[in-house]
Amino acid sequence: xxxxxxxxxxxxxxxxxxxxxxxxxxxxxxxxxxxxxxxxxxxxxxxxxxxxxxxxxxxxxxxxxxxxxxxxxxxxxxxxxxxxxxxxxxxxxxxxxxxxxxxxxxxxxxxxxxxxxxxxxxxxxxxxxxxxxxxxxxxxxxxxxxxxxxxxxxxxxxxxxxxxxxxxxxxxxxxxxxxxxxxxxxxxxxxxxxxxxxxxxxxxxxxxxxxxxxxxxxxxxxxxxxxxxxxxxxxxxxxxxxxxxxxxxxxxxxxxxxxxxxxxxxxxxxxxxxxxxxxxxxxxxxxxxxxxxxxxxxxxxxxxxxxxxxxxxxxxxxxxxxxxxxxxxxxxxxxxxxxxxxxxxxxxxxxxxxxxxxxxxxxxxxxxxxxxxxxxxxxxxxxxxxxxxxxxxxxxxxxxxxxxxxxxxxxxxxxxxxxxxxxxxxxxxxxxxxxxxxxxxxxxxxxxxxxxxxxxxxxxxxxxxxxxxxxxxxxxxxxxxxxxxxxxxxxxxxxxxxxxxx
Ligand code: GBH
Numbered sequence: 001x002x003x004x005x006x007x008x009x010x011x012x013x014x015x016x017x018x019x020x021x022x023x024x025x026x027x028x029x030x031x032x033x034x035x036x037x038x039x040x041x042x043x044x045x046x047x048x049x050x051x052x053x054x055x056x057x058x059x060x061x062x063x064x065x066x067x068x069x070x071x072x073x074x075x076x077x078x079x080x081x082x083x084x085x086x087x088x089x090x091x092x093x094x095x096x097x098x099x100x101x102x103x104x105x106x107x108x109x110x111x112x113x114x115x116x117x118x119x120x121x122x123x124x125x126x127x128x129x130x131x132x133x134x135x136x137x138x139x140x141x142x143x144x145x146x147x148x149x150x151x152x153x154x155x156x157x158x159x160x161x162x163x164x165x166x167x168x169x170x171x172x173x174x175x176x177x178x179x180x181x182x183x184x185x186x187x188x189x190x191x192x193x194x195x196x197x198x199x200x201x202x203x204x205x206x207x208x209x210x211x212x213x214x215x216x217x218x219x220x221x222x223x224x225x226x227x228x229x230x231x232x233x234x235x236x237x238x239x240x241x242x243x244x245x246x247x248x249x250x251x252x253x254x255x256x257x258x259x260x261x262x263x264x265x266x267x268x269x270x271x272x273x274x275x276x277x278x279x280x281x282x283x284x285x286x287x288x289x290x291x292x293x294x295x296x297x298x299x300x301x302x303x304x305x306x307x308x309x310x311x312x313x314x315x316x317x318x319x320x321x322x323x324x325x326x327x328x329x330x331x332x333x334x335x336x337x338x339x340x341x342x343x344x345x346x347x348x349x350x351x352x353x354x355x356x357x358x359x360x361x362x363x364x365x366x367x368x369x370x371x372x373x374x375x376x377x378x379x380x381x382x383x384x385x386x387x388x389x390x391x392x393x394x395x396x397x398x399x400x401x402x403x404x405x406x407x408x409x410x411x412x413x414x415x416x417x418x419x420x421x422x423x424x425x426x427x428x429x430x431x432x433x434x435x436x437x438x439x440x441x442x443x444x445x446x447x448x449x450x451x452x453x454x455x456x457x458x459x460x461x462x463x464x465x466x467x468x469x470x471x472x473x474x475x476x477x478x479x480x481x482x483x484x485x486x487x488x489x490x491x492x493x494x495x496x497x498x499x500x501x502x
Contacts (some may be wrong), residue, residue: 004168021424022488030483031086032458033096033260035141037070040100042077046116049106051143052153052194053433053448056201060119063203066451073446074461075468077120082470084127086442086459090476091483094134095437097124098141101166107331108145110165113371118173120285125177136172136397136438138182138244139167139225142190142200142448149202154214154280155195163221163227172235177425179239181229182397183222186246186273187331188406191215192350200448208348212294212308219278219311219319226322226418241281244327247272247372249381253335262354264294264336268384270354278324280389284316294353301348302332325435326385329398330419332370333357333377367402367454375418382426382434393433396423402447402454409473409498416478417488424488439479443470 037053057069076083087095103117130134140163144153148162167183193200196211204210214347222243226316227240250267252260269277269287277287285291286308294308310318337357346350351358364373378399385394401415415440426432444457452463458479459470474485474494481489 011294013052014044016397021421022490023106024424024486026428027435027485029093029134029211030479031092031094031136031436031438032084032090032479033136034076034439034442034445035098035138035143036100036239037073037085037098037141037143038441038447039074039076041070041072041075043069043071046077046102046103047106047114048103048117048119049108050146050434051100051102052149052201055149056203057485060121060203063198063270064449064451064487066453068446068451068463070446072130072463072468074463074470079173079383080120080124080203080467081127081301083442084131084133084477086472087128087133088460088472089472090480092133093135093483094180094436095128095442096136096138096182099170099174100139100143101140102143102145103144105166105169105448108489111170113169113173118229119179123176131176134180135178135262136180136182137170137178138185139170140190141185143397144195144202147170148169153195153202153204154190154217155204155206155210156218159217160221160224164224168228169223175233175237175239179237180243181239182327183225184218185244185397187215187218187222187243188246188271191218192212196350198344204352207346208350208353209307211350216309216311223315223319224281225324227318230239235428240324241396242323242325243275244329245272245275246329246331246398247381248331249377249384250336250358251333251361251377251380253386254335257413259339260336263339267336267354267356267358270350272381272385273388276326276385276389278316278319279321280313280326280392282320284320285311290353291426291457293355297348297353301311307348307351320412322363324393326389326394327397328381328394329387329440330378330381330396331399331401332372333361333363333374333381334370338370362410364415366415367404368450370403370406373401373415375420375422378419379422379426382422382432383430384432386426386432389448391431391433393435394405395435396437398438398440400456400458404453405444405455407471407473410494410499412475413478414496416475416482419492420482420488 191211191214195204195214198205250264273287295306298306361372401412441456443459444455444461447454
């Protein structure tokens with residue numbers, strides 16, 4: 001009798017899982033995000049120099065799905081006032097955008113400060129201030145000056161100094177107007193996709209080697225920028241600084257299968273822990289399983305030292321604790337099916353070093369092959385972050401859904417609704433300290449190698465028109481209402497009529 005009651009109760013809880021909570025806690029903040037190269041355009045005017053994405057899309061256009069590039073993109077360099085109007089319409093608390101290094105420092109170094117670049121960001125910051133929108137500013141969202149790539153880019157340890165110098169210029173020029181900074185957007189993408197593969201510019205594809213050289217440099221560069229801010233700028237500017245780590249979350253394809261469960265943990269350590277463990281644990285350094293697996297693989301390959309170098313004690317201490325919040329970019333969950341070498345893994349490589357076979361999840365489709373709708377995975381990731389990193393304060397710095405650009409974007413609305421429900425659940429039921437949420441993205445933009453073929457925006461952008469007109473999608477109304485009421489909208493008009501009729 002009692003057990004039937006419990007089963008009944010569980011069934012009710014399960015059915016109401018998605019709509020259990022609707023109201024966001026006091027002080028929870030909402031924003032939207034963009035990145036310089038994806039929206040600004042003006043790629044070679046007003047003193048901006050070439051970056052690695054300019055180089056890739058111009059010299060290897062076949063690598064971009066629709067052959068587009070960032071030359072004009074959404075033309076935000078000229079139309080940022082329209083962007084700010086849209087932000088004001090949405091009613092966001094903050095706007096996350098990134099600074100273009102090659103626009104501010106055209107040589108890559110501090111010997112030449114580009115006055116037009118500095119003016120552009122000051123104008124944008126002033127326009128935001130007029131509308132009471134807080135800036136959340138990313139120093140590096142993938143658009144490395146080509147001049148620095150010519151010296152090896154993130155595989156070159158000198159980048160620690162160059163990045164620190166660039167950060168110094170940004171803190172000095174803009175820090176009076178910016179209270180929240182992000183050093184790096186998605187270190188995994190920067191290192192694995194761009195130096196361990198050719199999925200991102202500069203497409204170096206030094207699999208199993210370049211990716212680990214990159215992480216060594218990037219984590220040190222991050223720490224140096226943090227300490228610089230902390231010691232020199234924070235006392236006068238009073239801001240916060242963090243890193244945004246991305247997280248395709250891995251789960252066992254069969255939750256009862258102990259081997260898959262263990263391998264999913266290994267995969268999450270390789271993916272998220274690679275950059276989170278050195279910064280957010282008390283122990284510091286790379287996750288033990290990464291160090292072990294890579295050492296074993298490297299020895300079997302006949303190398304005399306592991307492809308991943310461990311940090312020495314100085315750097316372990318120097319990197320530890322260098323983020324005021326845990327920034328999480330999250331989109332989707334993938335599955336682990338068993339031990340072995342993934343059929344798509346190169347040799348050597350990060351994926352082969354994991355030693356697990358991965359596959360796509362079941363779940364609603366988006367326009368991006370890698371992105372399926374799996375809100376339960378998000379809940380598991382957030383709980384895992386709480387327990388693995390000593391209950392850090394968390395900002396979701398990206399989350400979003402792609403389609404082909406429809407204005408009746410029910411898929412996007414449903415995605416946001418389900419993923420935001422998960423946030424409410426983990427806040428109220430598990431005590432995960434999620435403080436704010438950033439939707440990706442303000443408007444359809446240059447989606448890297450997918451060009452404009454996969455669209456994540458609240459606003460539709462017509463890239464065939466010279467004025468790049470922006471048209472609000474239905475999700476604009478949804479997010480605007482959500483922010484105004486601090487509550488998940490319940491309106492029927494946000495539900496897909498095809499589903500509503502059922
Ligand atoms: C974010 O990255 C970026 O920060 C943002 O700039 C971007 O526009 C947004 O997401 C949407 O993609 O097809 O197998 O080569 C998200 C991270 C992006 C990870 C795509 C995997 C492709 C994998 N991911 N990526 S694959």
